Amino acid sequence: MNRAKQIYLAIIILCLIIIGFSTYYSLGGFDPVEVYVMEGEKERTVIGKEYIEGIRKSKLQSRVEEAKTVIDSGQLKGKLTVVYFKNDAIGADSIHYFVGASVDEIKDVLRLPAGYSYKEFTTDKVFKVFITQHWLVGPDPQEMDEIIEIKAIEEGEVLQPLSFDLYYSDGSWSTERWAR
Template identity: 30%
Template structure:
């Protein structure tokens, strides 16, 4: 009986490892210091409050629905105006979609535009992985790079999760 239990546990562990690898969980992000050449436009909603609040989670699902329903074309994306990994603090974020411009599409009700300006020095981390595993790897990669290069974060982060390109986090540095 113990042998069958051991084999079952081994099979489950192997299945989880294969699934994690498929999602890109074992990949390392590419990280570099760049100056943004073009502005990035986002359509979405602003949120300020606790990450655990009932209003924060649905913003991500609404953005996915707007994308799935064809109301806007673009990629899932967010701007955080505070460290998203600091769970005790208040989250200040603009949650929505990265769009090509601010004129070619009509915004859904309640959505607004925000711009991540060009000409900023940022640490860019990119990874070809699912949005389920990418954020942790991207943020840790960007923060490790900043420590190694002795850079100071401005605590402004842009996340992008395009369907046809690597996931990306840009962390503005001072």
């Protein structure tokens, strides 16, 4: 009887391991994270709202959902975008970010939604990581930032103190760092 319990326990553990690896695989956990370097004049205009506040994931998520609602309603046309600014003056327990939509041309926007403004950015070189993994198994923002910074150092570039997260309709997203 004791031997039968050991066999059943081993089978259960083996099944859990197989299920775990299968789930991790299906969520994209084994997909490599690769940095793409895109050269040439690049401009981006983002219409959104700017925030400097304490780091709280729920607050950031509600700001992103608010911007997504504005985009989905048609008041803004573009990709959902979050711009994170590296700002040492605000302290380690706060975050400075701009949430809204990337638009092709500001002149194409007839009217800004209430409380929204726009920011324009330019560069000659973009370091970009596409994230196709589910957020449960994908790399965390600090890990992606480190990967991009290593690639920029290899290319001999200095990065601007900001990053872009762009969210696509298929559920994937990308992170970009721009060279100075």
